[in-house]
Amino acid sequence: MSTLLEVREITKTYIERTKIFKSRSFHAVKPTSFILEKGKTLAIMGSNGSGKSTLAALISGAKTPTSGDIFFAGERLIPGDYQQRSKHIRMIFQDADASLNPHLTLGKQLEEPLLFNTSLNAHQRRERIIETLQQVGLLGEHMVFYPQMMSTGQKQRASIARAIILKPDVLVADEALATLDSSVRAQIINLLLDLQDKLGIAYIFISQSPEIVKHLADEVLVMHEGMIIERGTVAEVFNNPQQSYTQKLLRSELSNAPSGSTVDAASLEKE
Amino acid sequence: MLLDIRNLTISTHTANGRVNVLDKVSLQVDEGEIHTLVGESGSGKSLIARAIMGFLSPRWDVQADRLWFQDIDLLNLNAKQRREIIGVDIAMIFQDAKSYLDPNLTIGEQLNEAVLDQDLSASFFKRKAERKEKVISLLHRVGIKDHEVMMNSYAHQLSEGAAQKIMIASAIAHRPLLLIADEPTSTMEPATRQQIYRLLAQLHARYGMSILMISQDLGAIMQQTQRLSMIYSGQIMETGPADVLLAKPAHPYTEALLNTSLYRHAEMKPRARLPTLAGAEPTLQHLPIGCRLGPRCQYARPICVKTPVLEKHRERQLACHYPLHLEEDHE
Numbered sequence: 001m002s003t004l005l006e007v008r009e010i011t012k013t014y015i016e017r018t019k020i021f022k023s024r025s026f027h028a029v030k031p032t033s034f035i036l037e038k039g040k041t042l043a044i045m046g047s048n049g050s051g052k053s054t055l056a057a058l059i060s061g062a063k064t065p066t067s068g069d070i071f072f073a074g075e076r077l078i079p080g081d082y083q084q085r086s087k088h089i090r091m092i093f094q095d096a097d098a099s100l101n102p103h104l105t106l107g108k109q110l111e112e113p114l115l116f117n118t119s120l121n122a123h124q125r126r127e128r129i130i131e132t133l134q135q136v137g138l139l140g141e142h143m144v145f146y147p148q149m150m151s152t153g154q155k156q157r158a159s160i161a162r163a164i165i166l167k168p169d170v171l172v173a174d175e176a177l178a179t180l181d182s183s184v185r186a187q188i189i190n191l192l193l194d195l196q197d198k199l200g201i202a203y204i205f206i207s208q209s210p211e212i213v214k215h216l217a218d219e220v221l222v223m224h225e226g227m228i229i230e231r232g233t234v235a236e237v238f239n240n241p242q243q244s245y246t247q248k249l250l251r252s253e254l255s256n257a258p259s260g261s262t263v264d265a266a267s268l269e270k271e
Numbered sequence: 272m273l274l275d276i277r278n279l280t281i282s283t284h285t286a287n288g289r290v291n292v293l294d295k296v297s298l299q300v301d302e303g304e305i306h307t308l309v310g311e312s313g314s315g316k317s318l319i320a321r322a323i324m325g326f327l328s329p330r331w332d333v334q335a336d337r338l339w340f341q342d343i344d345l346l347n348l349n350a351k352q353r354r355e356i357i358g359v360d361i362a363m364i365f366q367d368a369k370s371y372l373d374p375n376l377t378i379g380e381q382l383n384e385a386v387l388d389q390d391l392s393a394s395f396f397k398r399k400a401e402r403k404e405k406v407i408s409l410l411h412r413v414g415i416k417d418h419e420v421m422m423n424s425y426a427h428q429l430s431e432g433a434a435q436k437i438m439i440a441s442a443i444a445h446r447p448l449l450l451i452a453d454e455p456t457s458t459m460e461p462a463t464r465q466q467i468y469r470l471l472a473q474l475h476a477r478y479g480m481s482i483l484m485i486s487q488d489l490g491a492i493m494q495q496t497q498r499l500s501m502i503y504s505g506q507i508m509e510t511g512p513a514d515v516l517l518a519k520p521a522h523p524y525t526e527a528l529l530n531t532s533l534y535r536h537a538e539m540k541p542r543a544r545l546p547t548l549a550g551a552e553p554t555l556q557h558l559p560i561g562c563r564l565g566p567r568c569q570y571a572r573p574i575c576v577k578t579p580v581l582e583k584h585r586e587r588q589l590a591c592h593y594p595l596h597l598e599e600d601h602e
Contacts (some may be wrong), residue, residue, distance in 0.1 A: 048430070048460055152312065152550040179458070180551075181311040182488050186531035186545040193542055208460045211490075215541055234541070249462070 003073075005036040005059075005089075005170055006204055010068030012054050028054040030226040031068065036170065039196065041203040043217035043234075045210075045249060050062050051226040054204050056174045060091040072169075086117055090163040094175040096155035099253065100147040106158055107143030135198075136161045137191060153184035157191065162171075164195065172204045177212055189216065210250045214238055222246045273481050274300040274323070277337035280552065283330060292331075293505045294563075295316055297581055300449065300498075303479040305472075307492045308529070310502035313552055319502075320451050322558040324363055325353055340449070359387070362442035363451040366458060372426035378437055382406040385441035404576055409440040414470055432463035439470065446478060453485045461491075463487030489525075490532030499580055501525050504553055504563040506578075511587025521587065521594040523568050524548075537558050562591070566580050569574045570595070 012029040029051045036042050046052045056065040059070065060204075064079040071077065072088050093099040098253070101109055110129045114120055120128065130140040136157045147155055163171055164264060177185050193216070195201060207213050212219060213234065220237045222230040222245070230246045241247045281293040283346055293315045300306045310316040311442060321327050322338070324343060338345045340361060348356070365371050373381055386405045393401040413436040435455055442450060452471065456464040472495045486492050492499070493512075499517070500510040501524055509522035520526040530546040541550040550567045559565050561576035568575070568592050579590040584597060 047462060050467075153551050170437070182490060182528060183311060183531045183548040184551075186547045190544045190547060193544065210461075 002019075002038050003035050004038045005073075005271050006033075006071040007059065008071065009037075010031050010058055010070065012051075012058060012063065013066045020147065027226050029065075032228055034221060034228070034231070036202050036204065038169070039200040039202055040219065041196070041205055041217045043205040043207055043213040043220045044070065044211060044223060045207060046223035046248065047208070050223040052206050053174055054226045056091070056172050056204065059170075059204060060070045060089055061085045062091070083117055086113065086168075087166055088168055089170045089172065090168040091172040091174065092156075092159050092163050094178055095171070096152060096159050097147070100155060100162075102147055104146075105143065105218050106145050106147070106150075109158075110143075110162055110165055113162065114150070117166055121143045132161045132165045135164065135195065137187075151184075152180065155175055156180065156184070156188055160188075160191065160195075164199065164201070168201065168212060169222045170202045171205065172206075174206045175208070177207070178209070192216070209239070222249065249260075272299055272339075273302050273304075273341060274298070274483070275337055275339045276323075277335060279335040281315070281317065281321060281322060282328070282332045282334075287556050290558065291505065292555065293322075294578070296502070296505070296507050298500060298507065298510070300481055302448075303481055303483065304498060305475055305482045305493060305496050306498045306500065307484040307486055307496040308500045308502060309433050309486050309492065311487055311552060313504070315501045315505040316451055316487075316502050320363065320453050320483070320485060323451065324357055324361065341567060358447075358601075359445050360447055361392070361449045361451065362445075362447040363453065364435070364438045364442050364455050366454040368455070369426055369429065369431065371438060372429075372434060373543070374426050376425075377422060378424050378426070378429075379403075379406060380559060382409060382422070382437070383445070385409075385444040388541045389446060396415065405444075409444055412443070412474075413437075413440045414466075415440075418441050428588075429458055430463075434505050435459070435467055436470065439467075439474075443474060443478075443480070447480060447491055449481045449483065450474075451483045453483070455484075456489060457487060457588055464491065473515075488532065489528045500527070503560065506563050507581060508564065509587060509588060509589040509591075510581075511589075515587060521536055522589050522591050522598050523570050523593075523595060524564050526595060 001192045009031045010029065011031050014028055016026065017023045032055065044055060051204045054063065058065050061079065061082060069076055077085050078105050079165055081197065107129055110132065111125055114125045114128060129143060133142055136160065138154065138157055150158065178187060178190060192203065196203065205213065205217055217234050219233055220231065222226050222237070224245050230243050237246065238250065241250060274296040276296065278295045278297060279293055280291055280295055282291045289561065296319060298319065308316050308319070309534065316400050322333050327333060327346065333346065333348050335346060340356065343356065346378050383402055383406060386402050391398055406422065407418045410421055415421050415436060456467050461466065471482060472493065475482055475495065484493060484496065489505040496513040498510065499513040501508040503524050508524045509516060516525060517529065520529055531548065548567050553559055553563065561578050565571045565575045572593065579592050581588045581590045
């Protein structure tokens with residue numbers, strides 16, 4: 001049992017100033033701790049607005065936590081130090097179209113993380129790019145392709161290539177499979193499983209689909225209103241869910257309130 | 272027969288000449304039927320819906336042997352005649368409901384517009400009150416109990432599910448005979464999807480409204496679906512009663528999509544590799560000749576470069592030279 005990633009009492013609070021001296025705070029993530037082991041898959045489930053995407057952003061460093069710490073192999077990750085973090089933790093997103101830069105060829109996009117984070121020379125960078133493209137089922141020739149020349153499945157493969165090119169230990173996938181066609185989704189699931197077997201990457205999988213979680217994950221966290229309300233191995237949680245919220249989530253029959261305004265973290269942050 | 276489409280071909284000009292994006296698509300929807308059209312992105316399923324509604328820009332060349340709604344030929348309508356059918360007898364809801372609502376008007380104001388003058392019976396001075404009453408009953412019909420709050424809200428205040436319910440409310444304002452739903456739930460979380468499906472099923476049961484549902488995932492279709500059509504790259508592959516197709520897919524494409532869907536693999540071992548359809552969907556510039564599934568189909572043989580025609584096999588129709596699992600049917 002080797003602990004790879006430890007999240008200790010992490011929180012995220014958004015403060016909305018309503019009047020000059022008054023403010024309202026919104027606790028997107030309440031104190032949360034968990035441990036991820038090497039080569040394992042942790043799934044985070046929950047409905048919209050439960051704070052699971054915020055938690056993913058905190059782990060990957062896209063957002064700064066209000067309090068709490070993240071330790072990687074015993075070493076504290078400093079918020080804002082992307083060089084340190086990006087070698088260990090990388091992220092893939094839901095929308096492959098939007099996450100790739102349309103102005104750069106695939107080769108250039110893959111070269112950028114290498115330029116910023118490694119001291120490889122031009123030749124070594126090229127070798128690494130070709131090797132990574134082959135790992136995700138693309139070819140070295142795809143280096144000269146622009147994103148719009150590729151299909152959705154290939155784009156998602158390309159964004160996985162960009163994530164693993166620095167040989168990270170943890171990959172955070174935020175709903176990375178949700179919008180894919182089912183035949184492409186099956187291909188990507190197979191690819192992620194193959195990569196885990198080959199490279200020993202640990203995944204943090206944010207998903208709402210019980211089927212995908214059941215198939216891919218070792219452990220599950222269920223989040224509701226910023227708190228982890230249930231945790232355990234997939235078998236435990238799926239066969240014997242303790243909370244009624246979890247039971248509903250697994251049956252996919254959760255009814256959300258039809259009327260009124262919904263407050264979610266994303267809309268608060270925009271303001 | 273409510274909607275009858277025969278050999279609908281939609282083509283467009285590209286740099287490489289004329290391309291048939293839809294290739295001789297036939298589709299029938301009966302009265303009071305829920306028909307689901309399943310295809311992956313880029314298969315042209317939304318084009319069919321847009322051709323029915325007449326939304327397509329003039330750049331698309333639409334040809335069909337038949338494109339009839341009841342006894343009206345939808346291909347030869349002028350704008351005025353079209354307005355009398357579209358939105359009244361045929362209504363449509365879309366994928367991203369929020370972006371189809373007006374951000375400047377309250378939900379109440381928008382639904383006011385959806386209630387047509389011809390549906391009101393009261394005298395001129397009582398119309399406003401009657402209209403409001405109709406809007407409230409519409410909201411109740413789509414399962415929104417707190418109508419006061421909802422009518423005063425703006426689109427950005429709604430959740431995705433609520434916005435889609437408003438779209439449905441304005442679509443059913445005139446009791447349409449046919450509702451076309453173009454992936455209404457594909458961006459929703461599973462729980463909200465079930466809610467919208469239940470609502471549509473209720474409306475179908477209560478008013479006998481036909482639904483043409485367009486979906487991209489065979490694993491997440493409405494349980495109440497009666498007929499199922501599979502479309503791949505602009506060609507209809509298989510069509511028939513949903514339970515027959517799901518129990519015994521005869522077309523390799525139906526089988527492949529069923530296999531890739533996790534929802535049907537309840538007993539599968541965790542972390543097992545899924546069976547997949549090799550390769551990727553062809554681009555418009557490089558459409559294969561003949562059956563467009565050919566290059567990805569594991570059963571393909573040389574004859575597949577000839578386009579198979581949609582043929583009747585018992586209760587289903589399919590377009591394949593080498594259908595699967597049909598031998599047992601002919602005992």
